[in-house]
Amino acid sequence: MKIHDISMTIHEDMMVYNDMDKKKPRLIESANFKQNRHYETDITMNLHTGTHIDAPLHMIEGGAPMSEYAIEQYITSAKVLDLTEISDSVTEKDLIEKGIQEGDFVLLKTKNSYEEIFNKGFVFLEKSGANYLARIGIKGIGTDALGIERSQPDHETHKVLFEKGIIILEGLRLKDIQEGTYQLIALPIKILSTEAAPVRAILIEQ
Numbered sequence: 001m002k003i004h005d006i007s008m009t010i011h012e013d014m015m016v017y018n019d020m021d022k023k024k025p026r027l028i029e030s031a032n033f034k035q036n037r038h039y040e041t042d043i044t045m046n047l048h049t050g051t052h053i054d055a056p057l058h059m060i061e062g063g064a065p066m067s068e069y070a071i072e073q074y075i076t077s078a079k080v081l082d083l084t085e086i087s088d089s090v091t092e093k094d095l096i097e098k099g100i101q102e103g104d105f106v107l108l109k110t111k112n113s114y115e116e117i118f119n120k121g122f123v124f125l126e127k128s129g130a131n132y133l134a135r136i137g138i139k140g141i142g143t144d145a146l147g148i149e150r151s152q153p154d155h156e157t158h159k160v161l162f163e164k165g166i167i168i169l170e171g172l173r174l175k176d177i178q179e180g181t182y183q184l185i186a187l188p189i190k191i192l193s194t195e196a197a198p199v200r201a202i203l204i205e206q
Contacts (some may be wrong), residue, residue, distance in 0.1 A: 004182075004203040006172045008050040016049055017146040019118050023049050047196040051171040053188050054148070056162040058195035059155045063162065066188060066197045073167060076139065078105040078184035078203070080177050086110055089126035089150075100136055105167070105184060107142040109174040124150040130160040140167030142186070142201075144174045172201060180205075 008014060016023035025045040032039055048054070053074075056063030081098050083090055090108060100106055110123040122145045133141060141148070141161065148168050149157035161168055169186055183204035188197035 002205040004177055004205065005201075006051070006174055006177065006203055007199065007201045008171050008173055010043075010045070010050050010198075014050065015116060015118050015146070016046075017118070018120070022046070025049055045198070047191075047194055047198065048146075048170070049198070051169075051173075051186075051199045051201050052196050053186070053199050054158065054168040054170060054196050055194070059158040060162055063195075065193045065195060067192045067194075069167070069188075071187070073140070074184075074186045074188065074199075076105045076184055077181060078107055078140075078142070079181050080107045080109055080174065080179050080203075082179035083108055083110045083123070084113075086123055088121070089124050090129045091126045092128040092132035095129055095132055100133065100138065102137040104136075104138045105140040105142070106133070106138055107169075107172060107174065107177075107184070108144065109177060109179070110144055113144040113173055113175040118146070120150075122146070122150060124148065124152075125157050127152065127156045127160065130157040134160050134164040134166065137164070138166060140169060142169035142172050142184075144172045146171050169199065169201065177203060 023046045028042045030040045030042045055066045057065045112122050125148050186199045186201040188199045191197050
């Protein structure tokens, strides 16, 4: 058995969506051994920073928050799809030959996994691709981009997936992962009534 950590490391200079300074985590020393007998750190971080799960509340007014998801949904078999040849967006045409079936949890490995600086032209899931996956009835989707979509009108990709109850996992690091089937464990922190939550995601290779 081999375990692959596919999570982003949280640090103050990490890559964040659109290079927005307000999305970068802040780690502040709140106690140290010079003044105390212990060491502590405070963190301030947007919930969409790094590897995270989006809940419907993120894009749908009145949508379900993270606390309404069952923890069992985050432990599942997952298929990594190698889409590294794609330069712009993942469409239905790109997915149709990948053998995706109802109930699959698919992870999109693209050129994004090889970039350490935010690229505003990152590869994203286009609406036709989202519609195709929704018709099949997949369980969830993960992407190596910090967003499943890129400046789409009315957030159409998010909404197509959310309306079918499909889990959206963003910010994966799949550079060293080969196409194939793995066991995915992507547990979000237990947080009440929010639209997203940070995740530590791993793949288990048997």
